[in-house]
Amino acid sequence: xxxxxxxxxxxxxxxxxxxxxxxxxxxxxxxxxxxxxxxxxxxxxxxxxxxxxxxxxxxxxxxxxxxxxxxxxxxxxxxxxxxxxxxxxxxxxxxxxxxxxxxxxxxxxxxxxxxxxxxxxxxxxxxxxxxxxxxxxxxxxxxxxxx
Numbered sequence: 001x002x003x004x005x006x007x008x009x010x011x012x013x014x015x016x017x018x019x020x021x022x023x024x025x026x027x028x029x030x031x032x033x034x035x036x037x038x039x040x041x042x043x044x045x046x047x048x049x050x051x052x053x054x055x056x057x058x059x060x061x062x063x064x065x066x067x068x069x070x071x072x073x074x075x076x077x078x079x080x081x082x083x084x085x086x087x088x089x090x091x092x093x094x095x096x097x098x099x100x101x102x103x104x105x106x107x108x109x110x111x112x113x114x115x116x117x118x119x120x121x122x123x124x125x126x127x128x129x130x131x132x133x134x135x136x137x138x139x140x141x142x143x144x145x146x147x
Contacts, residue, residue, distance in 0.1 A: 043072035087140035
């Protein structure tokens with residue numbers, strides 16, 4: 001059992017480093033739609049790392065991961081809006097992002113309910129941002145691009 005813990009810890013640390021590298025990779029992607037997808041993939045990976053950090057009792061790491069999730073979702077939304085495309089006419093990437101942000105918002109809500117009452121405020125800002133991005137994407141898909 002003593003050998004297993006260091007292996008799990010090493011894997012967890014490697015996942016945390018890989019997740020942060022993915023956000024930099026997403027920022028470097030020239031294709032805005034692919035940048036959005038990479039950023040949302042990063043948000044999903046960091047969410048898993050945040051859960052693991054909380055289970056280990058590391059609320060500082062959880063706070064850093066929550067900030068990175070928020071940054072990733074914001075990057076995804078900004079990238080999609082920078083395309084200049086109308087979400088109703090070219091819905092592929094917008095719909096993908098809408099579905100992923102909806103799922104992420106649900107996971108964050110469930111995770112927050114599992115957390116201790118005193119730790120729950122750590123996820124308030126990230127939950128609000130993810131929900132706002134989801135709502136904006138959904139509105140764009142339903143009404144078209146805002147002017």
